[in-house]
Amino acid sequence: MHDIRQIRENPEAFDAGLARRGLKPMSASLVALDETRRAAITGAEAALADRNAASKQVGAAKAGGNEAEFERLRALVAAKKEEIARLEDESRTADAALRAALLEIPNLPDADVPDGASEDDNVEVNRWGTPRTLEFAPIEHYDIAGVKPGMDFETAAKLSGARFVVLRGAVARIHRALAQFMLDIHTEENGLVEHMTPVLVRDDAMLGTDKLPKFGDDSFLTREGFWLIPTSEVTLTYSVAGDVLEEAALPRRMVAHTLCFRSEAGSAGRDTAGMLRQHQFEKVEMVSVTHPDHSRAELDRMTKCAEGILEALELPYRTIVLCTGDMGFGARRTHDIEVWLPGQDTYREISSCSTTGDFQARRMNARFKPAAGGKPAFVHTLNGSGLAVGRCLIAVLENGQQADGSVSLPKALHPYLRGKTTLGADGTLI
Structure with missing residues (x-):
């Protein structure tokens, strides 16, 4: 959420940032709401002072036998009481309107984020690995002979409908091994x-991490009023809501492996085949809470943590900086990592690492106490996939596919598979 004081003091810069996002100027309407709110507060304070002064004089007028003055002062006290109530109501209404408006406005991009209207304007900044040259036509993950016994979409549809999958046997084991491998690298090396967090959260957690109100349709809401988390970014980030951290405790770096749930609203017809886009999936999520001076360096560090997983798994990838027109709602700067999928003959997103600056911290009032003294200041928050487990499974299967329908598995996974090195064409580990 934006600081109305900064908007009030520099409306041109705010509108310029919105323009880079392809949005119309909003500072004038926000400042007008703020002026209404502030005028009501000032008026209520003045009326309260008048009421208090008149209240003190009422007794003196009564004791002095000045009945006319007594009645005038008593009427003034009553009028000021009504005025205070009216102005306080105006203040609350304007404050609620201002907050509602601010909650709907996306974060402003950092100065060095490339301008652009769509993903076509994103900028590649790193590329690692060379896609294998295959002597056969590569196929997508769900068509590989060794994968078919362990990736069941028909049973999942019978259980839950479209965009679900049942993994079994060797494929389920590889999926589990990938998650364990990621956690071990992040905790032991990075x-x-x-953390192990809930997957059901309250409105406040979704609101504080900028998933509400704008993206309510993208998530699942239970009858009891709990939201199923779209990612553990929500739980890890909101864990510091309302806290005042010691500066020495920063950065706070967290990771969690959880189920994630997304309704995929607006994605009808996209990636319907296979398990690339699911309503339920697993992700290893990284979150950092940092000092404002260090958030950009932390973003670069987080990106390298995600890239390191792909390198250890020998999966070619490229890293891009998202342009202003392709960034997410809460991001100031985003690095997307795209892994090579030979079955699609293209790179597809497998991680998105973003800094939100103090955008989320303001929404959830997360601050730190400067070591040198002074007022508490808002922390900066960052989040990134480290990685999406299902998409990583897809990449491992497609990049390791062999002409006979088997899959050669990355060396890094062998210890997690009790020394097994290959997914056989019959669907067993060998």
Whole structure:
């Protein structure tokens, strides 16, 4: 959420940032709401002072036998009481309207984010690995002979409908091994602290992490009023809501492996085949809570943590900086990592690492106490996939596919598979 004081003090810069997002100027309407709110507060304070002064004089007028003055002062006290109530109501109404408006406005991009209207304007900044040259036509993950016994979409549809999958046997084991491998790297080598968090959260957690109100249709809401998390970014980030952290405790680096749920509203017809886009999936999520001066360096560090997983799995990838027209709602800057999928003959997103600056921290009032003293300041929050487990499974299967329908598995996974190195064409580990 944006700071209305900064908008009030520099409306041109705010509108310029919105323009880079392809949005119309909004500062004038926001400042007008703020002026209404502030005028009502000032008026209520003045009326309260008048009422208090008149209240003190009522007794003196009564004691002095000045009945006319007594009645005038008593009427003034009553009028000021009504005025205070009216102005306080105006203040609350304007404040609610201002907050509602601010909650709907996306974050402003950092100055060095490339301008653009769509994904076509994103900028590649890194590329690693060379896609294999295959002597056969590569196929998508769900068509590989060794994968078919362990990836069941028909049973999933019978259970839950479209965009679900049942994994079984060797494929389920590889999926589990990938998640364990990611957690081990992040906790033992990258310095992240592992968490196990709920997957059901309240409105406040979704609102504080900018998933509400704008993206309510993209998530699932239970009859009891709980939201199924779209990612553990929600739980990890909101864990510091309302806190005032010591500066020495920053950065706080966290990781969690959880189920994630997305309704995929607006994605009808996209990636319907296979398990690339699912309503339920698993992700290893990274979240950092940092000092404002260090958030950009932390974004680069987080990106390298995600890239390192792909390199260890020997999966070619490229990293791009999203342009202003392709960034997410809460991001100031985003690095997307796209893994090579030979079955699609293209790179597809497998991780998105973003800094939100103080955008989420303001929504959830997360601050830190400067070591040098002074007022608490808002922290910066970052989040990134490290990685999406299902998409990583797809990449491992497609990049390791062999002409006979088997899959050669990355060396990094062998210890997690009790020394097994291959998914055989019959669907068993060998």
